[in-house]
Amino acid sequence: MPELPEVECVVRGLRRRIIGQTIERVTIHLDRIVRGSPLDLAGHLPGRTFRDVRRRGKLILIGLNGGLSLLIHLRMTGQLLWLDSQAPLEKHTHVIFHLASGRHLRYRDQRQFGWMQLAESDRLDEHPQIARLGPEPLEIGRDDFVHLLRAHRRQIKPLLMDQAVLAGLGNIYADESLFRARIHPLQRASRVGTVKLNRLHTAMQEVLRQAIGCSGSTVSQFRGTNGEIGQFQNHFRVYDRKDKPCPRCRRPIIKIRVGGRGTHLCPRCQRVPKS
DNA sequence: GTCGATGTTATCAA
């Protein structure tokens, strides 16, 4: 579900709400969500205060006093909700942070693929989940971006979604970025020309910024910290628009499979690569 | 009722 823009919106929502809040206790209803020892998490967090909230790729990093950080990955259907402690317990709520203020920070996850883990704040850079990530799509410069993609011979769409290459793009924003740059998702990255790669850099950053400005995309599951849904799905040009007219040439959008993922494109604007 | 799909990622075989 959540890609870079959605995670960014969650991070901003959390930042506004939880900083300075103290954890009274943590209840874990589904152990599999917590990596490492669940008891460890429930044991170390009470009494600590949230200090800062950051994002790296699709990972959420929450700093606490005393040198600990909580890493959270939402994967497909994870949600972090800021609620009154009296709010009715929603289905698929797996972890609850009970705060001294009487509020709850609740982790919900229908498909249970997401996870959280405690780590030492001063060694985050060495954490395996962080160390292997590629550069941030909104921070990388155009020339670095072009050189980065050029160096690989893979199909460009799976390459864009490879978190070790670029950290934060997922299925929606890969499709949307490629459409705007008019690049076929099956094209080998090393064979895409400089003009198109430059265009892709611009398109990618524009799409991500617009999506963040729209509070993300909600296809079915995504919710902000307040339970609010995103709006960027109303601006999709190809994603989830199979058979609808291409906004540029009016040809119907098609859906194919690339790297095992549903992939949307305009067959006229994004020309099929030779062989 | 069954099948295939879903915004993620880790792992394995070819």
Place this chain on the structure above:
DNA sequence: TTTGATAACATCGA
């Protein structure tokens, strides 16, 4: 080096 399949899980729509 790169790919495709598979798996984790619940739900929805055809």
